[in-house]
Every structure is written in structure tokens, then in C-alpha cells.
Amino acid sequence: MGVNGAAAQNLLNPLELFLNADIVVKLVILGLLAASVWTWAIILAHGRKLRAIERDNRAFEAKFWKAEDVDAFGREHGESPLPSARVFAAGIGEWRRSTRGARIDREGTRQRLATTMAAAAANEVDRLSDRLNILATVGSVAPFVGLFGTVWGIMRAFADIAGANNTSLAVVAPGIAEALFATALGLFAAIPAVIAYNRLTHALNRLEAALGRFADGFHTTLSRELELED
Numbered sequence: 001m002g003v004n005g006a007a008a009q010n011l012l013n014p015l016e017l018f019l020n021a022d023i024v025v026k027l028v029i030l031g032l033l034a035a036s037v038w039t040w041a042i043i044l045a046h047g048r049k050l051r052a053i054e055r056d057n058r059a060f061e062a063k064f065w066k067a068e069d070v071d072a073f074g075r076e077h078g079e080s081p082l083p084s085a086r087v088f089a090a091g092i093g094e095w096r097r098s099t100r101g102a103r104i105d106r107e108g109t110r111q112r113l114a115t116t117m118a119a120a121a122a123n124e125v126d127r128l129s130d131r132l133n134i135l136a137t138v139g140s141v142a143p144f145v146g147l148f149g150t151v152w153g154i155m156r157a158f159a160d161i162a163g164a165n166n167t168s169l170a171v172v173a174p175g176i177a178e179a180l181f182a183t184a185l186g187l188f189a190a191i192p193a194v195i196a197y198n199r200l201t202h203a204l205n206r207l208e209a210a211l212g213r214f215a216d217g218f219h220t221t222l223s224r225e226l227e228l229e230d
Helices: 003-011 014-020 023-066 070-077 083-098 106-128 132-164 169-228
Strands: none
Touching (some): 023 083, 083 169
């Protein structure tokens, strides 16, 4: 490989690009790398968590619909941290509070049950969506941070041209390469963040719908029980 070929290889070497960059571009590169690592940590952690919760929720609900004694099922599974279990606990707790008196307000009880379980489902979705806003932020901001590094690198390249009084490509190529490297890193951080945010949001929407169906089914069961109350 000739001298020109070796120089071209150096321009494509990420480590060389970083080491040759000035302090501003280095800070941009380090910030984007940190954002990328943080993004992938959130993606992997939330992806595994949501898959496990979805699987365990289905198992919990299958056991619930097969249970013959709701009170016994509540004593056995009521302390579970699963979203479906917390919706169940909220519903059975409101049921006990509303039916402990001598006179039962059936319509009021139905409304309170629906409100309580809907609130519990919404709280679970909010809890599980924690940190997803970071993915949205990285997806929207990282390209602009990379663009800032690009603009700064190009400004440095023009400064090098002025200082060397030479318009040769060999003078401007390093600065331009560093600038484009910052842009590439911005896209490298942003693209997975946007894709993961959309996928994880879709999974949360699916979970929210499943919790709503479970709450509706449990509400129907308790409403039937109200008809049997004196």
C-alpha cells in the first residue's frame, strides 16, 4: 500500500479521527458515545423486562380465570409485583371497601371499581415507561449534536486552509473527516434510539390494552357478584 493509501486508511480509522480532533469535536464524540451506550443499556434492560412481564402477566391472568375462589387467589397472589396483580389488588381492595357496609350502592361501587382499576393500570404503564423519554431525547437531539461537531470541524478545516494558504485536499481532508465522523456518530446514536422507542412504546401500548381487558373482565365478574348481594 502506498503513502496515499495509508493516509486514506488513517482518515477512516475512528481512533485516529478521535485523537486528531480538537477538544470541541472530542467532547462531541465522547458525548455521543456515552449517549449511545446509555441508549443500548435502556434498550436491552427494558426489552427484556417488558417481554418477561408480558409472559408472566399472561400466566397470572390464566391462573386467575381458572380460580374458583377469588379471595383465596388474592391471598396467594395479591402481593405479586406484576401489573395484572396490582390491577387485581386494586379492584379487590375497592370491592371490599365498597361492600363492607350493610347497604351497598351498586352503581357507585361499579363506578369506583372501574375508576380504581383504570388508575392502577395507568400507574403500571407509567412506571414501566420510565426512561423511555431518554430514548426519544437521544433520537431527536443526537443528530443535531453531531451536526454541531460537523460544523465545528468544517470551520477548523477552513481555518487550516487560511493558515496554510493552501487549498490542497490534503490540508482540509482531516478536518472534514473529523466533522463527518461526528455526524456519523450522531446518527449511530439516534437511529437505534428512535427504532427502540417506537418498538418499546408499541409493547407498552399492547400491555396497556391487555391490562384494560383484564380490568374489564374482572369488573364484569364483580358486577355479577353485586347482583347476588342483598
